[in-house]
Structures are given as structure tokens and as C-alpha cells.
Amino acid sequence: MTTLSSTHHTPPPAKNIPMLTGGLPLIGHLTEFLKDPVSMLIRGWHEQGELFQFRLGTRKFVLFAGPEAHDCYFRAPRDHMSAKDVYQFTVPIFGRGVAYDVSPELMSEQLGFLYPELRESALRKFSDIMFEETMNFADAMGQQGELDLPQAMNQLTINIASHCLIGPEVRNQLNAGFAESYHDLQNGINTLGFFFPHLPTPAHRSRDRARKSISEMFERIVMERRRTGARSDDFMQKVMESRYKDGRAVTDEEITGILLTVLFAGQHTSAVLATWTCLELLNSPSYIDKLRNEMQEIYANENASNIDTLKQQSLMEYTIRENERLHPPLILLIRKVLKPVQFGDHSVPAGTLAMVSPAAAHRLPHLFANPDRFYPERFASPNREDKQHRYTLIGFGGGNHMCMGKHFAYLQLKTIWTVLLDRFDFFTDRDIPAPNYGSWVTGPKEPCRVRYQHRSKSGIFH
Numbered sequence: 001m002t003t004l005s006s007t008h009h010t011p012p013p014a015k016n017i018p019m020l021t022g023g024l025p026l027i028g029h030l031t032e033f034l035k036d037p038v039s040m041l042i043r044g045w046h047e048q049g050e051l052f053q054f055r056l057g058t059r060k061f062v063l064f065a066g067p068e069a070h071d072c073y074f075r076a077p078r079d080h081m082s083a084k085d086v087y088q089f090t091v092p093i094f095g096r097g098v099a100y101d102v103s104p105e106l107m108s109e110q111l112g113f114l115y116p117e118l119r120e121s122a123l124r125k126f127s128d129i130m131f132e133e134t135m136n137f138a139d140a141m142g143q144q145g146e147l148d149l150p151q152a153m154n155q156l157t158i159n160i161a162s163h164c165l166i167g168p169e170v171r172n173q174l175n176a177g178f179a180e181s182y183h184d185l186q187n188g189i190n191t192l193g194f195f196f197p198h199l200p201t202p203a204h205r206s207r208d209r210a211r212k213s214i215s216e217m218f219e220r221i222v223m224e225r226r227r228t229g230a231r232s233d234d235f236m237q238k239v240m241e242s243r244y245k246d247g248r249a250v251t252d253e254e255i256t257g258i259l260l261t262v263l264f265a266g267q268h269t270s271a272v273l274a275t276w277t278c279l280e281l282l283n284s285p286s287y288i289d290k291l292r293n294e295m296q297e298i299y300a301n302e303n304a305s306n307i308d309t310l311k312q313q314s315l316m317e318y319t320i321r322e323n324e325r326l327h328p329p330l331i332l333l334i335r336k337v338l339k340p341v342q343f344g345d346h347s348v349p350a351g352t353l354a355m356v357s358p359a360a361a362h363r364l365p366h367l368f369a370n371p372d373r374f375y376p377e378r379f380a381s382p383n384r385e386d387k388q389h390r391y392t393l394i395g396f397g398g399g400n401h402m403c404m405g406k407h408f409a410y411l412q413l414k415t416i417w418t419v420l421l422d423r424f425d426f427f428t429d430r431d432i433p434a435p436n437y438g439s440w441v442t443g444p445k446e447p448c449r450v451r452y453q454h455r456s457k458s459g460i461f462h
Helices: 030-035 037-048 067-075 087-094 104-112 120-141 149-166 168-172 174-186 191-195 202-228 235-240 252-283 286-298 307-312 314-326 406-423
Strands: 051-056 059-064 144-148 333-337 341-343 346-348 353-356 424-427 449-454
Touching: 030 037, 030 051, 037 051, 037 059, 059 067, 067 341, 067 353, 087 191, 087 202, 087 252, 104 252, 120 149, 120 307, 120 406, 144 149, 149 168, 149 174, 149 235, 149 252, 149 406, 168 174, 168 202, 174 202, 174 252, 202 235, 202 252, 235 252, 252 286, 252 314, 252 406, 252 424, 286 314, 286 406, 307 406, 314 406, 406 424
Parallel strands: 059 353
Antiparallel strands: 051 059, 144 449, 333 353, 341 346, 424 449
16 A cells, blocks of 8 residues: 655745845934935835835835836735725824725725716816816916916816816805815825824814814705705715615715815825926926927817817827826825735735835836936837836826826816916926925925916917
């Protein structure tokens, strides 16, 4: 009688994740990170490759850098990597019972209320609103003047996003305190708040007052609609009438939180990208001429922007993507590792804070030729540098947490700069400002002002 035996092969032990050089006792890489996190992370990629760790104080972080590493990161199951455990600093802004204060499944259900508003038919309607709002904004600018560019783009995108995504009552109250409160709420998203969201700083106290003011305003509108039986064709109405899968109605507090979540998604990052777009074009004025030539060709027999004409503006699309590449509003996306995640020969242990950095990834030289150069044609055929891998361009994230408002944002940005470049010449005597890394959504350091002059009557949208 013979005995059959089998050989059990034990997998080799995982290799240690390499540590970025230059860390100091106690604070690790904190000083370098606070000064210029993107340069530090790019240095790490050159030094250690696609996966490396670094320390900020006592906390260990692991960066996934490059398309293959991004693929591992974005495809990780929710029970392995959690965004909720990281983004608790948003709870004072969006409120209890929504977004990162609930389970990923419930958050997906809440955001699912928005899906119908992002379909082609809704975007077609929104395109008309975007054009109307931008034209009104341009009319109010007059013949010449000076803009605080971040403030101007913030105001215009608030006008557009509130009109499109919330409802007419909110849009009509922008000049009655809402815009100021919303600005204070935005300032509650900052680097310090990421680590200490409840620290009683002036910015956080203003954030909390603004949240209360906006909540009361939304609740008044909801109560008035219910009292009068008025129904509007807008997202607020759809959320008011929505039901969860278990049949439960959406509470008033949840309505406010969902509306704020959607408003931030449709406005905050767009304002920053709109600002960077102007700055990069002023630094490369030949592209302004190219964009205007494209517009003249497309709009030769049109006098209004709409979704069909905007889709034809290929160079404008590439220009927006190039600004997304060079200046992604969110330079870091962070998850907490709940179960070990395997990448190559390495295992990222539970408890680690794992991140990808769109800002660093978009400047990797093996992916983007001359990566610091502003060159929109890199997205055109035959280059198509963003098509090398699913996760080469990640300015709007990826996987389960990819921003569902990406196409809304593109449409909004194309509309804004189609109208404003047709109507005005812009000027600046300054170089492109450095990024303000103190803000969670990374815009340029201020002051950031530009001058403008009305162009001739031969434009398209006069």
C-alpha cells in the first residue's frame, strides 16, 4: 500500500515597504511635506518606485504611485480600504447621517439620488443654464476692470451649481447671505481640519455658524414647498420625494446634507480648475488664439453655446484636461487600510493610511512627456497620453469613489471659458502663482488678480 503525500508551498514572506529617505526623529517627513508635498512625493517615486512609505509625525502613510499601483488602490474592496475612516473631517460640513458619516452602502444610495441629474438629458438642460449664468456674469463685468480671479470663479460656479443642482430659491438667495455662508463653509476644509476637525479655530467656528445658517435656509425652503404644495423640477424636489431601498423617507437634516454634498461636488473643485485654466492660458497666450479660432469655426452659424457645440470644442476639452493634469484640485486621496492589501511583493498592513496623489502622478515623466509643460495637445491623437492606462489621469479619482460629477465639471468649465474668452481679453503682469497647499482643495496662492478689457463687437456672444 502506498501513501500519497502532497507538498504545501508556503508563499514567501512579503517584502518590507521601502521608507522615503530624509525623515527626522519624532516629526518624520512633516516639515518637507508641509512645504511642498507634491515635490516630496515625486522625489519618493524617483527614489523608491511605485510603493513607499513615509511618516508625518507618528502616523505612517504609504503612497501608491503610477497606473499599476493606482489600479490596485482603486480596485481594493471597501472592506480592505475605507474612505469613511479618513474623511471624518467633512462631517461638520455635510452633517450627520450623510456622506462619510454613514456606511459606504448608504452613502452610495444617497448619491444615487443624483444619478438622473447627470444623464445626457439633464446635462443638456444644465448646459443652457451654464450659458445663461456665464453670460449674465460677463454682462455684469462691464467694459474693463480687474478680477480677484479665485473669488470671481468661486462666485460664478456657485451661481451655476446652485441654479443647476439645488433649485431656484437657493440661487435667488445668493446675494442674501448664502454666498458668504457657503464661503465660510468652504474654508472649513483645510489641512489642519483634516487632522483636528473639531479644533475651535476661527475658521472652524465660522464653518459651524455657516453650516447652521445654510441648514436653516434649506429647511425653510423645504417647509414652504410642503406648505404650499409647490413642486419644482430640481434636485431638491427629487431628494424631498426620494425613498431609501427600505422605504424610509429622507429626513430634513439628510436633505440638507445631501444638497451640500452635491453642491460641493459641483462647485468647489470647478472653481479652482477654472482659476488655473485662466492662469495657464495667460502664461501661454498662443492657446487663447487657437481656442478662439476653434470657437469661430464651430459657432460660425450659431450664437449660443449648448451641449452639442461644446462637445465639438476639442481643444477646449484638451485644455481643461491639461489643467486637471497640472493642477488637480485634490492633490491627495487617502484611505485607511482595514485588511492587508497586496501589491507586487509587498503587503500594506492594516492600520496604514494609504494614498494616491493625482498631483504627483500627473508629473511622472514616463507617462507624460515633458510633464511640467502646459501642452493640451498631449491628449489629442496620436499622443493620447491619458489613454496609456485606465488610471493615468486621475484628477477626478477612480474606482468606487470616482467623482460622478466629472462630466458636469467639464461642461461647466468649457462654457465659462468659451464665453469669457470670446467676450474679454485678460492680462496679468505676474507669473503663475505657486499652489496654496494649506487648503485641502489646492488653488493658487493669493493675491491672484487679472485685468480684463472688453473685446470688439465681432465676437460670438455679444
